[in-house]
Amino acid sequence: MIPVNYLDLLRLAAPETVVLAGALVVLGVDLLALREVETGLRRLLLLILGAVTCGAAIAWMAAFPNLGNFMQGMLVVTPLTQWVKGGVLALAILTLLLSGGASFTNHWGEYVALLLLSAVGLMFLVSSESLLVIFIALELASLSLYILAAFHHDAPESAEAALKYFLFGSVSAGFMLFGLSLLYGLSGSIDLREIAAALGGPFLDPLLAVAMVTVAVGLGFKIAAAPFHLWAPDVYQAAPPPSAAFIASASKLASFFVLAKVLSVGMGGLEGRAVFGDYLPGWVPLLAALAAASLLWGNLAAIVQTNVRRLIAYSAIAHAGYMLLGIMGGKAGLPALVYYAMTYGFTTLGAFGVASLVRDRVGGDNLSDFAGLSRREPWMAFCMLVFMLSLAGIPPLAGFFGKFYLFAAALKTSSLDLLWLVILAIGMSAVSLYYYLQVLKQIYVVPPPSGLAAAPIPSLPKTVIILAALTVIVLGCAPNLLLRVLAAP
Amino acid sequence: MKLEILPWLILFLPLVAAGWITLFTLRNQKLSVGLSIGAVVTGFVLSVLFVAVNPLTPAPQELSLNWLSIGEFQVQFGLRLDPLSLLMMLVVTGVAGVIHIYSWGYMRGDRGISRYFACLSLFTFSMLGIVLANNFLQLFIFWELVGVSSYLLIGFWYEKPAAADAGKKAFITNRLGDFGFILGILTVWAALGSLNFGVLAEKLGANREALGGAATLAGLLIFCGAVGKSAQFPLHVWLPDAMEGPTPVSALIHAATMVAAGVYMLCRVFFLLNAGALEIIAWIGGFTALISALMAIQQNDIKRILAYSTLSQLGYMVMAVGLHGPTPAMFHLTTHAFFKALLFLGAGSVIIACHHEQDIWKMGGLGRKMPVTFWTFLAGTLALAGVWPLSGFFSKDAILAEAFERHHYALFALGVMVALLTTFYMFRLVFVVFFRPARAEPAGHAVESPQVMLWPLRILATLSIVGGVISLDHYYRLQFEPAAVGAALSWTAQLTHPFAHAPVPAAFGLAAALAGFACAWLLYRRADVDPLPARLGPVARAMRDRFYFDELYQATVIRAHDFIATIADWADRWLIAGLVVRGTHGTTELIGRALRLVQTGNLQTYAFLFALGVAFVLWWVLG
């Protein structure tokens, strides 16, 4: 009989508990106190309540840095997981504030609560090393996100996209569960460290390879890596913009972190080698294949897109390819990966924000709807410039440094084994500039359509977008701010 | 090292100006202009002060801050101060300052003048960043920033679709070169574990073979960056299009400084390049020099002629680097910065006077109406043509001498040929633009430009004339061959030094200039339409040797020109524009069709592809 210390659990899971309590409060307040309040005010109050909750959780983590390990890996809190959770919460705050001017629903209580609950799921996902908790947390986050994707009350595509998201999520959850069961069966444990100890390496049992692949399929779905990305363009295009932004940013950050953890902690000795002529099965060749496919598919498909959100979706697939290189970079790659995923999160969130503003104003988010944005909204145009150039990897923005550090880590760790993949990645990032400039061309060069009524844009989303752009610039100029703490042993 | 704060100030003043203008003074044009000019002129004064206080010595100095330190990955943000960077800093701030002042006159009345000066300041900052960088990563960051500011400035008149497209083309083409560059940087880092130039030089100095088998590859990858930025074949296509930007921008960015950054970078990392890489570099440079000189002959747009001429001279410099001669390369880079900036500014003056007419066959007779412009332009032309005792002669001679001394006679002959062609097309330009009566209405009413535009011309003309005898090569030699350097020669000794030191190249150089001038004189002194395309030439005033030159031209030049033009056009259309810039109709069509087959929106198709993906990945991992 193992004694349980409930206080211990509460102490370690305090940030999650705070957010969960916040979600319940939001629901309760919405039902009891705000029934009669006018929608705009109600929305504002609920969003601020949600943001304050996330802020409180961050503050808690900063003030009481409790580290520890609850019940052999059920909950493992380290400085790095705290930072990743902080990133998830910061992205949640921005997503919430981004919704301040949106009108896709009237059920703001449910919306905010679900967003917070999915953040809870992502936080548990980040800080657990137990297969069971990882699975449940993943499902918690996913279920909330499915619902969030369907929140658009008068757009039929929204429900369709959510359904596709749901179906693919469930199929990949099925695959992942199958893989987890094999992993459990082969090692006799559900704790990642015990699994690593039981499995050893470096030679890969075929059944273990199946387990590895199916688990990677499940997580590959979450990170939208090709060929498991098919849902992403539809969801990014049709879900309410803030939901899509959250799916593209926070969910991706947490999923990448957990994929890296499952592979590097749980299958520590099974890297294998992905060099032509010197092939050793393992997760490096697996990820290399996914990365190459994502890079090619994402970048090439983005070239022909006419819808900006769909374009961002394909570019997100391509970026999943870059980030996979970070996992292959091993220990040195992890900080690079987290840095990249975080800055990418801010960038893509901001880009979705701009797209959502354009959509509210012009009525669509096709490329042509961005025409002349620089003359209507110079600040938003400038922010979009920052986001696009950062995604394309132009210094001194965060996207450049993130890529550089990822590539360097992957090359160094693999002692040039992955050179071919790095070459592909750099080449594809050169190609990507083409479609990012396509967006900028619309914004800066093409004259705006005449007869567009001037309307003030809500200040809350505007502030969020400018904040995101600032973050991208500052973290690009001074990457050490974030990297130093991420790489701290 | 005294006054260590100065280099930092010089670097960051333009950035402060750019930021301040963007944030606060976009509406106040006068203040914006003043801030921008003030920043760069102050930078120049401080540079002079700094060099005066700290005499140039071969020992490099570094000022650095820790920028990044993550495990074994250490990068500094630092300034490397040695003769190379200090001289280049003087050149950049000096030329930029002159061009800033000129722009004030040239851009007067443009609505976006504040934006223009903000971009110009941003450019100056980035260029200084390249010059002063002490490590590869920092160099690359500023390298890209220079690309961004060039993109913004080429597309400055974004209402013109051609300008916007040219900006995009320049940006993307440069990105292709940078693809190789960053890969080269990563290779060097993976092999040697550092990005700092000083550390790398030490490591390679201690062990020549430290890079192992990757040496040639790394060298060529890094050279890719220079191919893009310095517009060498086959990535040369963006530079002529970049002439869509305002003329002072062409002078500063696409003639004097930014495009020279590639050459500068090659000299900066000269220690990394091994003989194999250098050989290829030399040939690419020589080839670029020749084809672009040939192309320049048949251009009618005054700025495009100068653009091709720039390409050709850049090829010259790259060839010099490839011939193990960073000293002559940097020497020529410096003098070229003077006279090519002068020529562009002179062209700008002409263009303004002719109400934005750029076709040389619609000009004429401007020599009388614009005397200052004419005489300074002539000085620039003579310098570019390599006429003794102007600056171009000395630097060009240094390159030819390098080729001659290394017994690289093929490239030597190529260099002489290019020198001949250079004189030819430049005097063609001079004759057509400044002599004969005006051929079109605007040129008839042309008047001299305002003083704010003329003083920069005078300053640059002075530099172009004396640039060869102010010991520039001596100081560069301090950097590259500190062992072989003697005392600086007096300016009179420098005047005759080439003839004493290496008479054969000097004689060939002068002869080439003379021959080129003679051809131009015969063909264009009295021409009102270009006689070359007509092929027969004006029979009425036929003279035997005229025919002789004409036929020679037909037999060799035109055919070679046609051939090369076909190749270059093919490269432009298919390699660069086709596959990358425009994505061609075919490519996008293909992708679109493939995508339509896959992303049908149909769940079943998605599910099937998902399963197929799983099966494939399983197969791949199980091997």
Place this chain on the structure above:
Amino acid sequence: MTADLLFYLFAACTLVCGFLVIANPFSLNPVTSAMFLVLTMVFLAGLFVLLHAFFLAAIQVLVYAGAVMVLFLFVIMLLDLKAEERRRLKVFGITTGLIAVGAILFIFLNTLAQAPLGASTTPELEGTTMALGKLLFTRYLLPFEVVSVLLLVAMIGAIFLSKKELK
């Protein structure tokens, strides 16, 4: 020996019913599929019993056959979907789908055949309610709590999504 026979019986029934869920040659009505799914679940519960997982067998029947299936039938009735599935079958789609799934199944079975699983310890584990319950509230306390949050999400979602939008 009886256990072995029962295994084969239950396994065969599970798979046959499973097949009939997805491809019933006699009826494409979702109600039939749902009924066969119930049977599949029940036979699976039988397999669980053979594996001495008594508690799970009970749960399986209760939750799946009891709750989930009712939910399915409820929705089918609610949407009134009797005469829907009358569309042309696509031979190409079916073939390619079969090939893809066949490939995956082949890989699974092939690796299972090679896997060194035979010599395991003698099974003596009993999945009693007592043992599971103790674990649930000690070692598995955290997932237990997280699952409760998950159910909350499902509840909010189900209510929000299926209720009629008030105009």
Place this chain on the structure above:
Amino acid sequence: MSVGLQHYLVVSAVLFSLGLLGVILRRNLLVIYMGLEMMLNAANLALVAFSRFTNNLDGQVFVFFVITVAAAEVAVGLALIVALYRRRQTVHAEDLTCMKL
């Protein structure tokens, strides 16, 4: 040959593939869901079998949670179908092609 772990795993793998096949081939969303349920159940079977043959109760606890999660998922999924049916009057996968390319 007496029934061992391998036998259960084979059943599990076949059931999993059947479920996947249902997802790929069937066009009625409800039946697709049933396929999904079968995939999850196949994994459950493998977990229970492993638990039994490695003398480790973790697997059974895992299954307990999976059943709960699956029930929650079904609730949300069916609600999604109902919501979709309200707006589009269809439960056919082929009718869901608003977005392409």
